[in-house]
Amino acid sequence: MPRPDDLGALGGRRVLITRSADRARPLASLLSSLGAEPLLLPLIDFERAADQSALDHALDALAAGAFDWLVVSSITTVRVLLEKAAERGTPPAALVPARTRVATIGPSSRQILEAVGIPVALAPVDIQSAEGLVDLWAAAPVSVLLPQADIAAPALREGLAAKGAAVTAVIAYHTVDFPARPGLRLEAELPAAVGGSTAAAPQELSPSQTRRELDGGTIDAVVAASPSAVRRIAATLLPLGSCRFVAIGRPTAAEAAALGIPVAATAKVPTPDGIAAALGSVFANEGTIR
CATH class of the missing domain: 3.40.50.10090 (Rossmann fold)
Structure with missing residues (x-):
């Protein structure tokens, strides 16, 4: 405060x-x-991923229970999840099975995820960044889905991998100069x-x-x-x-x-x-x- x-x-x-x-x-x-x-x-603005099939395949695997963890690194990723849920005609919580735990970086992402029924199991408090999440991450051979921006720095993916995680990184959205192209801009409304x-x-x-x-x-x-x-x-x-x-x-x-x-x-x-x-x-x- x-x-x-x-x-x-x-x-x-x-x-x-x-x-x-x-x-x-x-x-x-x-x-x-x-x-x-x-x-x-x-x-800057944000557009939907050009390769929707790769993102859809990853989300299908997530819903089927293929991942131990879903890591959400930005509010923009949350918007992607909300759009995908609407596209599939399901509530956002249906994207993440009960066995899959969710981690995020910032308080805003956590608040939004939990507001739409997706509980967050892990989030840094002191250092709210990729570094902070990696510091908290317990070393274990787990499978992780990491949807992120096309220009995302490798620190989070590499940090989780160094802790023993098998990380599947997929492009969830593109960061572009403002304004995004009509019809491609991410526009999911937050709660x-x-x-x-x-x-x-x-x-x-x-x-x-x-x-x-x-x-x-x-x-x-x-x-x-x-x-x-x-x-x-x-x-x-x-x-x-x-x-x-x-x-x-x-x-x-x-x-x-x-x-x-x-x-x-x-x-x-x-x-x-x-x-x-x-x-x-x-x-x-x-x-x-x-």
Whole structure:
């Protein structure tokens, strides 16, 4: 949760969230409640996997009990599972047999999975990342299904394999520049209880508007949620000028550092509260808003 001494620091701050409106709404709602002005600039989007037969075969094997574990590494993977369940005319829980345990990385994915009836047996608390899950994983010769992005780093797959798991990795979705192509975008709705506020989405900027705002020094911080978002920021938004860069998670911060983007803060947990706390820590010791 944001610390009480951090909350006032966000008053009047203009924060750019590099996600689409549906994914940004929970964070935007919290920032608004803390007196900040959230702005949106979607940089990446997600399309259904080109090889649907491979994904369908893996999910058929999952439903038949071929895997000891299903590892869900992102909310986008959850969206894929929700779409596949709807396509098959079954509840999402029917995709995962009772004998198969489920692991995930972040609290949001866990909350959504459990909201649709899929219990989560393992999830890191302190280090909510692939590294954190691998650290928790017990060495054993188990079979694992790992649906993930086409650009997923090998750390999770290799880490599980090093613990003795037989990992079947399958491409569940493609990460693309925003916007995704019509008809291919993942659009499964998250459960209302965990999808964030129903309040109106904040203002969405165009790339040219964002450039003018950055050049004018009127955006205080930009938030990136993934290494792919960092790469898009590096390709389209530099220089950031006085705008501070805030990362969600250590892999995102590491990618920013590798690309020469100074990291003002890294959210300790990938939740709206954790991000707000990171933003608050950036501005807590500064003076009045310019």
